[in-house]
Amino acid sequence: MKYTIVLSLLLISTVLTTACTSDLDRNTDGPPDNRDSGSDAQVEPDTGPHDADLADLEDQGDMASIDLGESGDSPPDMVPLDMESGVCARAVARVAHDLSALSDITLEYGRPLKLLHHESSSPAAPIAEHSWKVVTQPVDSPRALQDGFLTPTIAGVYVAELTVRDEAGNTNCNDYDTRFVTVRVTDSPEFIAEISWSGDAEQGPDFDLHYKHPNGQWNNAPWDIYWRNRTSDWGVSGGADDPHLMQDTNTWGYEHVIHRNPESIAYDFGAYVYAFRMRPSSLRASIWIRGQLELVLLENDLEQDQFWHIAEITWPTGQVNSIDNVTSGFPNP
Ligand SMILES: [Ca+2]
Ligand SMILES: [Ca+2]
Known part of the structure; x- marks a missing residue:
């Protein structure tokens, strides 16, 4: 059965089913694929501290396409909270911008920003997993979270939250001052x-x-x-x-x-x-x-x-x- 629904401006619900991800070879000469769970959390196993290649990111220019070479392709899922151990990991959320790692920036136009988590730590064990979710973005705006990139597209405020877990299973807590990044975009494209x-x-x-x-x-x-x-x-x-x-x-x-x-x-x-x-x-x-x-x-x-x-x-x-x-x-x- 085929049907089409035209919705008026205020009738969009941003519900899209999340799904597991893995690489799937399609176009061997095509661009890398790029997956997103929308506002849902994405978990990426850590292979050690990530050296964000800020220079490469900047070289892509204002609206360049995203080259995602990350190995973190595990299925998106919420990191379960384990508060019983009493040990807090600390999530430190940043975005790469102009060769800096920042937690609060303002942009004239939206553009892909690499989300950085490598400053996160735990007193108990190395960080083993991290995940991102968008907790604030403009109403009825395009989806903004893509495999470790935040891509604000229209004017407004975007806030992404980082969750981490160490190898001992301790999640982050008491880190409200560092677990969020805020991006403000002042103009929308036509x-x-x-x-x-x-x-x-x-x-x-x-x-x-x-x-x-x-x-x-x-x-x-x-x-x-x-x-x-x-x-x-x-x-x-x-x-x-x-x-x-x-x-x-x-x-x-x-x-x-x-x-x-x-x-x-x-x-x-x-x-x-x-x-x-x-x-x-x-x-x-x-x-x-x-x-x-x-x-x-x-x-x-x-x-x-x-x-x-x-x-x-x-x-x-x-x-x-x-x-x-x-x-x-x-x-x-
Ligand atoms: Ca496609
Ligand atoms: Ca032109």
């Missing part, structure tokens, strides 16, 4: 589109976000932004007006595209079923215009190689026209 779905770490499905300029065709660079072509030089020369795909997710989670300073033309937003491995294949698509949630669509019956043309967005008004049409393959002329 356009954000998100597709999100739940699934199985091994079985997917794998949906791909597509965002097309009127000059080109779907699934073709440089005029379609998708996993193989995460950004292109659209509009005037230079990156200030270029769209960026923030992540490619292979089995469950979400993908965003962000576009600042769009031309006064109409762009198209869609999603493709790259690998259909199991049911259900429910996909949610959302659009934010200047930080405001403007459209939510659900599509519950997508099949392998189908393409869902979701919406057309016209500038400079930011008018969102729902298309909501499913075709077999890309609808290129």
Whole structure:
């Protein structure tokens, strides 16, 4: 059964099922996959102190894609609290920014920020596990936690909380002054589109976000932004007006595209079923215009190689026209 629901601005619930994660090879020449449990905690086993590669992070530029080489791919789960031992580990939460590790920063625009936990400690044993969850973010904003990265996208305040556990099983406590990081974002991009779905770490499905300029065709660079072509030089020369795909997710989670300073033309937003491995294949698509949630669509019956043309967005008004049409393959002329 196929049905579509269009929700008005205030009717979004940010419920997405969390799921276990593991690496799944899909596109051997594609970008790394990128998974998220949304506002739920993510646990990563520690392999020792992490040397956050701040230089590499900075080199990625303002809206660069995220290269996630982390080994922490254990299933997201809450770290159980064990308060009976009387020993407190201490969680020290930081984000990497401008070659510094900070706990409170203000940004003009949202961008991926690597979350750092390596200053955490315990008097009893080395830190064995850590997890993150977002405890504050703007209402109806895109999802912001991704495998050790906090990615604020629209203006507002984002707070992430770190939980740690040492090898003796002691969790952190009495550390309210250090377990949180706060990121304030002062401006929202003109356009954000998100597709999100739940699934199985091994079985997917794998949906791909597509965002097309009127000059080109779907699934073709440089005029379609998708996993193989995460950004292109659209509009005037230079990156200030270029769209960026923030992540490619292979089995469950979400993908965003962000576009600042769009031309006064109409762009198209869609999603493709790259690998259909199991049911259900429910996909949610959302659009934010200047930080405001403007459209939510659900599509519950997508099949392998189908393409869902979701919406057309016209500038400079930011008018969102729902298309909501499913075709077999890309609808290129
Ligand atoms: Ca994908
Ligand atoms: Ca450009």
